[in-house]
Amino acid sequence: KAGVTQTPRYLIKTRGQQVTLSCSPISGHRSVSWYQQTPGQGLQFLFEYFSETQRNKGNFPGRFSGRQFSNSRSEMNVSTLELGDSALYLCATNGGGGQETQYFGPGTRLLVL
Amino acid sequence: GENVEQHPSTLSVQEGDSAVIKCTYSDSASNYFPWYKQELGKRPQLIIDIRSNVGEKKDQRIAVTLNKTAKHFSLHITETQPEDSAVYFCAALPGGSYIPTFGRGTSLIVHP
Numbered sequence: 770k771a772g773v774t775q776t777p778r779y780l781i782k783t784r785g786q787q788v789t790l791s792c793s794p795i796s797g798h799r800s801v802s803w804y805q806q807t808p809g810q811g812l813q814f815l816f817e818y819f820s821e822t823q824r825n826k827g828n829f830p831g832r833f834s835g836r837q838f839s840n841s842r843s844e845m846n847v848s849t850l851e852l853g854d855s856a857l858y859l860c861a862t863n864g865g866g867g868q869e870t871q872y873f874g875p876g877t878r879l880l881v882l
Numbered sequence: 883g884e885n886v887e888q889h890p891s892t893l894s895v896q897e898g899d900s901a902v903i904k905c906t907y908s909d910s911a912s913n914y915f916p917w918y919k920q921e922l923g924k925r926p927q928l929i930i931d932i933r934s935n936v937g938e939k940k941d942q943r944i945a946v947t948l949n950k951t952a953k954h955f956s957l958h959i960t961e962t963q964p965e966d967s968a969v970y971f972c973a974a975l976p977g978g979s980y981i982p983t984f985g986r987g988t989s990l991i992v993h994p
Contacts, residue, residue, distance in 0.1 A: 800980055811986035825981050863980045869914050873925040
């Protein structure tokens with residue numbers, strides 16, 4: 770099976786702009802989670818979508834939002850970008866059915882200037 | 883919610899030495915503990931995991947131990963090689979959850 774893919778791989782934005790990132794899961798995987806990775810902070814959970822519904826949510830402000838489509842592809846959106854939003858954004862998918870392993874995408878590296 | 887502490891944040895060893903990374907967790911309901919390896923510029927990938935009904939698991943040069951009573955688990959890498967250099971993340975999942983809580987990561991540097 771093809772792995773998890775994310776687009777774009779790199780983005781440069783300025784403060785105040787908004788950005789949309791995309792994640793395509795492994796075929797058959799219906800759960801998609803998003804993480805923010807910054808140096809020293811590790812992997813911080815943003816939210817998880819399953820069957821087009823947000824099932825879990827981390828402690829991030831409302832500027833961070835997401836959605837999932839019927840084909841399980843997911844997007845996350847960050848509005849009113851701040852310098853501190855510069856990070857690697859990873860999505861991870863899970864096959865469910867007792868399979869706990871998270872399969873990560875390559876990430877989107879976002880730089881906010 | 884679950885809280886996972888990971889130590890050390892950086893670990894530097896000579897090739898051939900052993901490396902040990904330790905994690906503690908807070909939620910006694912957690913019953914699945916995976917370890918992920920992230921090489922520079924690459925995605926995190928699962929390298930080994932352990933469930934709460936097992937005390938130790940080995941896979942070639944890597945092993946993981948779990949002490950449920952003390953709520954801590956450790957990753958052991960023997961005969962380290964330069965290609966083991968990476969950031970390692972531990973994680974804990976409560977039963978029925980698919981959302982792991984990750985530690986902050988350990989940067990392992992293996993010097994040739």
